[in-house]
Amino acid sequence: MLIITRRPGEKIVLGDDIVVTVMEISGQTARIGIAAPKAVPVYREEIWAAVKEENEAAASADPGALPPVPPQS
Amino acid sequence: MTTTIDSTRFGRIEVAPGSAIEFPNGLIGFDSRTFTLVARDAEDAFLWLQSLDDPELALPLTDPRRFFEGFALALGEGEFERLGLPADDDACEVYVTVRASERIEDCTANLRAPIVIADGRGHQVINHAEDAELRAPLFREAAAAGQAA
Numbered sequence: 013m014l015i016i017t018r019r020p021g022e023k024i025v026l027g028d029d030i031v032v033t034v035m036e037i038s039g040q041t042a043r044i045g046i047a048a049p050k051a052v053p054v055y056r057e058e059i060w061a062a063v064k065e066e067n068e069a070a071a072s073a074d075p076g077a078l079p080p081v082p083p084q085s
Numbered sequence: 086m087t088t089t090i091d092s093t094r095f096g097r098i099e100v101a102p103g104s105a106i107e108f109p110n111g112l113i114g115f116d117s118r119t120f121t122l123v124a125r126d127a128e129d130a131f132l133w134l135q136s137l138d139d140p141e142l143a144l145p146l147t148d149p150r151r152f153f154e155g156f157a158l159a160l161g162e163g164e165f166e167r168l169g170l171p172a173d174d175d176a177c178e179v180y181v182t183v184r185a186s187e188r189i190e191d192c193t194a195n196l197r198a199p200i201v202i203a204d205g206r207g208h209q210v211i212n213h214a215e216d217a218e219l220r221a222p223l224f225r226e227a228a229a230a231g232q233a234a
Contacts, residue, residue, distance in 0.1 A: 050167045053110050059211060062219050063198040064114035066182060067209075070144040070195070071115070073185035075094055078145055079192055079224070081130035 093141045094133070095123055105137060108207045113198070117142055120207065131183060134200065146180035149196060152223050158199060159214040168208045170201060178202040184220065190227040193220035 016024060024032045030052065033045040046054050055063075088100045100121045111118050117136035123143070124132040130151060136142035149156040158179055165172045179201055181194040196217040201208050222228035 051109065055113075055211065059197070060113060063195065063209070063211075066184060066195040066198065066219060067112050067114045067144065069184045070182040071142055073145055073183075075125070075133070077185035077187070078131045078183070079185075079189050083128045 088137055090135070090137050091140055092123075092135055092143065094143055095125075095135065098123065098135065100137060103205070106134075106202055106205055106207045108209070110208065112144070112200075112209050115139075115142060122146075132180075134180070134182075145183040145185060146200060147183055147194060147223075149179060149181045149194060149199065152194060153196065153221060155216070156196060157214045157217075158201075158210075158212055159217075160210055161213060164210065168201075168210070169206070170203050170208070176203060183223070189224050190222065190230070192223045193218075194223055195219055196221045 018024065018034045020034050020036055022034055026032065029049050031047045033047075035043040035045050037043075048054055086102060088102075088105060089097060090100065091097050098121070104121050106120050106122070108118055108120060112134075115136070117138040119137040120134050121137060122132055123135045131145050131147050133143045134146050164170075170177055179199050181196055181199050184191075184193045184195070186192050196214075197212055197219045198209050199212055201210050
């Protein structure tokens, strides 16, 4: 992993079109700004990992595994 | 042109051009970019998002409003525009992925990351609504009874 020291207001550029800015550091919290093209999704890592796990669990099901549900009235 | 895929779950599926759904960013954790919806019965509570790139990949979905009366979709600022979706979520089809289980009380839906489809394109989005659970029990009463037992 590349490790870079930055101060508030300083930036990191990924490729030609993604800019990550350290906005503010306060105690244990860093506020980060990300400017990326519209097509690039940006996720908080813990949400990304949780959704990945749910998607993989969903995709492991067989059609017969779904419970019967009465038709809507 | 009609696409044909020999899916592992549903056998051969013929997909008319208008029934293919492009996911420009795929689904989190999977490489597939093209899917279709497979409904085994119009009355069925569940349908499947079948990959057209990978015969083995399909995720069960449901309409969140069928199971969760208070379901709300709240996207981050500018997300509808960023994704090219109609700004009004009534103009989109909204589904949630389902985690099946042998125990009915353990069947859950992911309200945190719904699938939004409009005009042949789909996106898995992050729902910022406060009560959007990652594993919302589909059958609350069964889940509550299971916990009490």
